[in-house]
Amino acid sequence: MTQAILLRGVSKRFAGTTAVGDLTLAVPSGSIYGFIGPNGSGKTTTLRMIMRILLPDEGEIEVLGSRDAAAVRDRVSYLPEERGLYKKMTVRRLLRYYGRLKGGTLPELDRAIDSWMERMELRGLHDRRVETLSKGMSQKVQFIAAVVAKPSLLILDEPFSGLDPVNAQVLKDAVLDIRRGGATVVFSTHDMETAERMCDRIFMIFRGRKVLDGSLEAIQAEYGADTVRLRTAGGAAALAGMPDVQSVNDFGQQQEVRLTGDPQLFLAQLAARTAVYHFEVTRPSLQDIFVRIAKPATEPCEKS
Amino acid sequence: MRKILIVAQTEFEALVRSKAFIAGVLLMPVMMGLSVGLTRATRRVADDRDRTFAIIDHTGVVSAPLVALARMAGSAALPGDGRADGPAAARFIPVEVKADGRHPDDLRVELSERVRRGELFAFVEIPGTVLDPGGDARIQYHSDHPSYATLPTWLRATANGVIINERFRRAAVDRTLVTRLIKQAPVDSLGLFERDASGRVKPAEKVDDARAFGVPAAVLFLMFITIMTSGPALLNSVIEEKMSRISEVLMGSVTPFQLMFGKLLGSVSVSLLLSAIYVAGGLAAAHYWGGYASAVTVSLLAWFVLFLVMSILMFGSVFIAVGAACSDLKDSQGMMTPVMMLLMVPIFMWVPILKAPDGTMATVMSLVPTAAPFLMMLRISLAPGPPLWQIALSAVLMAMTTGVAIWAAARIFRTGILMQGKTASLGEMVRWVRAS
Numbered sequence: 001m002t003q004a005i006l007l008r009g010v011s012k013r014f015a016g017t018t019a020v021g022d023l024t025l026a027v028p029s030g031s032i033y034g035f036i037g038p039n040g041s042g043k044t045t046t047l048r049m050i051m052r053i054l055l056p057d058e059g060e061i062e063v064l065g066s067r068d069a070a071a072v073r074d075r076v077s078y079l080p081e082e083r084g085l086y087k088k089m090t091v092r093r094l095l096r097y098y099g100r101l102k103g104g105t106l107p108e109l110d111r112a113i114d115s116w117m118e119r120m121e122l123r124g125l126h127d128r129r130v131e132t133l134s135k136g137m138s139q140k141v142q143f144i145a146a147v148v149a150k151p152s153l154l155i156l157d158e159p160f161s162g163l164d165p166v167n168a169q170v171l172k173d174a175v176l177d178i179r180r181g182g183a184t185v186v187f188s189t190h191d192m193e194t195a196e197r198m199c200d201r202i203f204m205i206f207r208g209r210k211v212l213d214g215s216l217e218a219i220q221a222e223y224g225a226d227t228v229r230l231r232t233a234g235g236a237a238a239l240a241g242m243p244d245v246q247s248v249n250d251f252g253q254q255q256e257v258r259l260t261g262d263p264q265l266f267l268a269q270l271a272a273r274t275a276v277y278h279f280e281v282t283r284p285s286l287q288d289i290f291v292r293i294a295k296p297a298t299e300p301c302e303k304s
Numbered sequence: 305m306r307k308i309l310i311v312a313q314t315e316f317e318a319l320v321r322s323k324a325f326i327a328g329v330l331l332m333p334v335m336m337g338l339s340v341g342l343t344r345a346t347r348r349v350a351d352d353r354d355r356t357f358a359i360i361d362h363t364g365v366v367s368a369p370l371v372a373l374a375r376m377a378g379s380a381a382l383p384g385d386g387r388a389d390g391p392a393a394a395r396f397i398p399v400e401v402k403a404d405g406r407h408p409d410d411l412r413v414e415l416s417e418r419v420r421r422g423e424l425f426a427f428v429e430i431p432g433t434v435l436d437p438g439g440d441a442r443i444q445y446h447s448d449h450p451s452y453a454t455l456p457t458w459l460r461a462t463a464n465g466v467i468i469n470e471r472f473r474r475a476a477v478d479r480t481l482v483t484r485l486i487k488q489a490p491v492d493s494l495g496l497f498e499r500d501a502s503g504r505v506k507p508a509e510k511v512d513d514a515r516a517f518g519v520p521a522a523v524l525f526l527m528f529i530t531i532m533t534s535g536p537a538l539l540n541s542v543i544e545e546k547m548s549r550i551s552e553v554l555m556g557s558v559t560p561f562q563l564m565f566g567k568l569l570g571s572v573s574v575s576l577l578l579s580a581i582y583v584a585g586g587l588a589a590a591h592y593w594g595g596y597a598s599a600v601t602v603s604l605l606a607w608f609v610l611f612l613v614m615s616i617l618m619f620g621s622v623f624i625a626v627g628a629a630c631s632d633l634k635d636s637q638g639m640m641t642p643v644m645m646l647l648m649v650p651i652f653m654w655v656p657i658l659k660a661p662d663g664t665m666a667t668v669m670s671l672v673p674t675a676a677p678f679l680m681m682l683r684i685s686l687a688p689g690p691p692l693w694q695i696a697l698s699a700v701l702m703a704m705t706t707g708v709a710i711w712a713a714a715r716i717f718r719t720g721i722l723m724q725g726k727t728a729s730l731g732e733m734v735r736w737v738r739a740s
Contacts, residue, residue: 048552053552053555053556053722070559073556073557073558074557076556077556078552078553079553080549080552080553080556082549082552082724084545084547084548084549084550085550086318086544086548086550087544087548088318088321089318093314093317097310097314098557100310101310101557142553145553146553
């Protein structure tokens with residue numbers, strides 16, 4: 001399988017701080033790859049390096065089989081996290097501009113613009129000025145701007161943040177369609193459920209280092225079947241003082257318990273204390289794994 | 305190159321549609337129209353108050369003719385307003401005051417009081433020695449309106465007329481004869497002779513102020529207005545892209561240099577369009593009002609275009625660099641001040657250079673790259689124009705400076721547009737330029 005993105009030993013430092021250290025990563029062509037990690041852990045820096053907006057201090061980056069940024073720039077689209085549009089331009093002129101910068105020709109672009117506007121439920125807004133659009137509308141216009149020239153590799157930094165559920169679904173469907181069309185999609189997200197549901201592979205970066213990389217199954221296997229989801233008459237209080245309990249994630253009616261010992265032994269002990277309505281040995285959720293890796297250190301490590 | 309042109313085209317369209325451009329096109333004609341209109345409208349109503357002033361005449365012979373002259377001329381004393389159709393023309397009303405045994409100082413204080421109370425506008429003291437041709441006596445004019453110059457000006461002319469007449473009379477000399485004897489021969493300022501196609505000598509044309517000074521002034525200010533319209537527009541466009549985070553999206557499609565150079569080219573084309581509109585309008589007006597269009601030659605226009613293009617690239621680069629280094633519009637105002645001063649310096653020098661276009665100062669200053677587009681253009685438009693080597697040297701120096709400015713701005717731009725939240729100091733900008 002060819003790789004859409006290949007990073008070998010990539011490092012980037014800013015004023016003495018290592019933003020990304022010795023990162024090696026391969027994103028297979030045609031996959032949806034999720035980047036996760038706490039704020040300030042190096043996601044955006046990595047994406048910017050892939051886009052060659054930043055140049056790495058060390059290491060090699062290959063995008064679509066080329067080390068020359070200019071050669072493949074037109075086939076790679078990037079939607080940054082903090083994104084803006086020209087307020088005074090009309091939607092059509094804006095999308096044409098972004099599309100032409102990616103090498104699109106006008107008749108071809110106009111067709112793509114029409115079909116995307118339809119698809120994104122922005123019918124008839126072609127000649128509206130961007131400043132008159134609602135936030136959700138302009139986010140969708142930004143997305144169209146990134147995909148209108150049919151990129152082979154689409155890189156999205158937090159594409160779904162700030163969208164209402166309806167619009168988020170429209171965008172997720174669009175991303176899946178683009179992958180179906182043969183493109184590779186890399187996106188970063190804070191929403192672990194989205195990452196779990198959409199991504200073929202997940203990559204987690206923490207303090208500039210790779211801490212997870214693989215399919216969800218592989219990651220969950222690595223982190224073991226040591227989580228138990230349960231509902232009991234006694235609730236979280238019943239768990240107090242029980243042996244083998246590493247941590248409890250209390251949802252109120254339901255608790256998620258991470259164990260260090262045998263789940264069956266734990267069930268027997270729990271049943272002796274309180275009535276057990278529901279007991280399920282699960283794989284840890286991505287959210288759980290994320291928190292397990294990042295929690296001890298995130299609080300003092302605020303994004304500066 | 306294709307991407308540079310796409311950026312340039314988009315920038316051009318955005319600028320031409322912007323209010324600043326429309327304002328730039330309309331600014332000069334509207335301002336000129338307004339100032340002419342206002343001058344005309346206010347001339348009549350600006351000064352319509354009668355002014356009574358007292359005269360203490362120690363000669364005893366000046367005040368009577370002065371009063372008579374004021375009454376006779378009426379409002380004609382006020383320039384331009386003496387016509388009979390004037391609606392509310394102001395007059396000067398002199399009133400003679402006698403000392404009547406009072407001490408001169410008492411009289412002076414008393415008259416000062418009356419001026420303060422508004423009964424009088426001013427008072428004048430004419431010393432007795434004023435009729436003595438060998439003396440150096442001065443007329444004393446007292447008023448609490450030091451900025452009002454019309455009355456003292458009128459007094460100087462009218463009172464001196466009376467005084468000189470009296471001196472002639474006392475010396476028994478015929479004044480009209482003297483006037484005829486000392487009449488001056490005027491100097492006509494003319495161009496050079498040449499032979500026309502049929503070999504006849506064409507008479508030298510009279511030098512026309514509009515041609516001699518109007519065209520150079522128009523060239524200088526057109527250059528200034530065009531740069532002033534396009535430079536800040538570039539800065540705003542960079543700051544807009546930076547603040548609304550458009551730059552990062554664009555960086556995914558173009559290199560910083562492509563983006564910057566596209567902006568510069570867009571700005572150059574807008575400037576050329578703006579100047580073309582002005583030049584065309586100016587030529588049409590010149591043709592309509594007096595056939596001055598011939599004063600604008602092809603070579604003048606060619607040099608203008610060359611210097612304009614280079615100065616937009618040079619100053620535009622500086623404005624772009626400032627925009628990229630600033631995090632908001634307010635910060636950019638402070639950083640723009642030195643650039644603006646650099647732009648203003650040549651404007652302050654244009655009058656001395658107009659008077660001596662071949663002088664050392666003119667020659668040196670017109671070679672300085674930041675002043676060249678203004679001052680060299682001024683010299684080119686002043687006949688007979690500087691030697692070609694000076695124009696070429698100044699163009700080459702400016703081209704080199706432009707190259708350096710674009711190079712340095714590209715480096716500042718590359719780093720600056722992705723920086724958020726903080727305006728770079730000059731030191732940081734220098735470091736960005738030197739970074740590899």
